[in-house]
Amino acid sequence: EGSCGALCRTLVSQNGLQRDTADISQSVLYTSLMGLLLVADNEKEPLAVGSGRVGLRNIGNTCFLNAVVQCLSHTCVLRNYCLLKSYKHEKFSKEEAKLMDFSQVLSGLWDVREGDTVVNPRQFYSVFKAAVPYFSGYSQQDAQEFLRFLLDKLHTEINRRPYVKRTGKEPQQQYVRFISEEANAMWKKHLERDDSIIVLFSGQLRSSLHCSVCSHYSNTFDVFGDLSLPIPKVTLQECLDLFSHEEKLDKENSPMCERCNRRTECTKRLSIQRFPQVIVILNRFTTSRWSISKSTVYVSFPLKNLDLGPYGPVDPVLYDLYAICNHAGTVNMGHYTACCLDQSGWCFYNDSATSITENQLQTNQAYVLFY
Numbered sequence: 001e002g003s004c005g006a007l008c009r010t011l012v013s014q015n016g017l018q019r020d021t022a023d024i025s026q027s028v029l030y031t032s033l034m035g036l037l038l039v040a041d042n043e044k045e046p047l048a049v050g051s052g053r054v055g056l057r058n059i060g061n062t063c064f065l066n067a068v069v070q071c072l073s074h075t076c077v078l079r080n081y082c083l084l085k086s087y088k089h090e091k092f093s094k095e096e097a098k099l100m101d102f103s104q105v106l107s108g109l110w111d112v113r114e115g116d117t118v119v120n121p122r123q124f125y126s127v128f129k130a131a132v133p134y135f136s137g138y139s140q141q142d143a144q145e146f147l148r149f150l151l152d153k154l155h156t157e158i159n160r161r162p163y164v165k166r167t168g169k170e171p172q173q174q175y176v177r178f179i180s181e182e183a184n185a186m187w188k189k190h191l192e193r194d195d196s197i198i199v200l201f202s203g204q205l206r207s208s209l210h211c212s213v214c215s216h217y218s219n220t221f222d223v224f225g226d227l228s229l230p231i232p233k234v235t236l237q238e239c240l241d242l243f244s245h246e247e248k249l250d251k252e253n254s255p256m257c258e259r260c261n262r263r264t265e266c267t268k269r270l271s272i273q274r275f276p277q278v279i280v281i282l283n284r285f286t287t288s289r290w291s292i293s294k295s296t297v298y299v300s301f302p303l304k305n306l307d308l309g310p311y312g313p314v315d316p317v318l319y320d321l322y323a324i325c326n327h328a329g330t331v332n333m334g335h336y337t338a339c340c341l342d343q344s345g346w347c348f349y350n351d352s353a354t355s356i357t358e359n360q361l362q363t364n365q366a367y368v369l370f371y
Contacts (some may be wrong), residue, residue: 049110055118055352067336070349073322074340081197082106087158097157098127099320141321143336155198159163183273201225210267214260226280236301244311270282272312294331298364319371327367
């Protein structure tokens with residue numbers, strides 16, 4: 001406690017941060033200190049890993065699991081965190097991190113000895129099904145849904161702030177001069193109760209409403225773990241444009257105007273207020289009231305320098321692609337594979353691992369993109 005307080009005061013004084021707006025929590029400071037110690041240790045003795053080009057055994061319609069795990073396995077920050085078992089040093093919850101058997105799977109995939117060509121994820125999947133009974137049985141599951149459940153459960157087990165109570169309703173925000181101040185306050189509140197390595201996938205969306213009667217602007221901020229985009233377009237940039245385009249709402253579908261205190265016609269626009277370190281985007285499945293359908297539209301996407309700056313408060317914000325989860329087939333029947341980037345180039349994972357070229361990445365089967 002004393003060390004964190006002292007470090008916070010030092011950071012504030014040396015970096016010119018305003019004490020009341022500095023976005024530094026005790027857990028963030030703790031993570032920074034652990035990171036510095038790990039870096040110092042790694043400089044003496046670097047983390048030794050294999051090529052990572054190892055397949056995952058299909059144990060009965062588990063291609064959805066295999067594809068997602070391969071993509072997460074190539075998320076280097078998460079991989080190193082798991083291989084170093086850093087969660088054992090920083091986990092505040094008294095509950096055993098059973099799902100961190102995930103680390104054992106990654107250890108097999110990145111074993112320097114590379115004795116196995118295939119790793120069996122059976123133990124990890126058994127623990128996961130016990131935590132999420134929805135995935136019990138041997139039917140095919142949705143990869144993006146599995147990704148969301150897995151990251152949520154991993155976060156719950158290693159959350160550094162597990163005992164902060166969540167209130168049913170957020171307190172009414174006081175008027176602030178700048179949107180960034182309100183956004184930072186909401187983000188800080190989020191970190192005060194949800195703070196783990198999984199936050200590297202989390203960003204912050206801003207929903208802005210503009211009243212057509214009094215011209216009042218109101219903003220709400222929500223945390224997101226991935227972006228599900230509409231994809232009637234042919235490029236990823238066009239899909240993002242459609243995601244953030246201004247939408248007109250009539251009186252029946254609009255919320256109450258804070259100033260008029262009544263429902264009025266307004267416009268609504270989504271933007272990214274805070275960019276995550278890793279952003280997961282795209283979605284080929286759409287759900288209506290009566291059915292689920294899959295889009296087979298070919299969407300081209302950049303491998304490097306995807307600029308998300310136009311959709312947020314700063315420009316440019318550049319991302320590089322490092323993993324793809326593919327889906328071939330229909331809503332009711334299909335097969336998942338993964339393409340991941342490592343130091344040797346791109347590799348295709350279909351239970352086993354084979355090298356591929358960049359030209360083979362662009363297909364209408366690309367389902368989830370990891371940047």
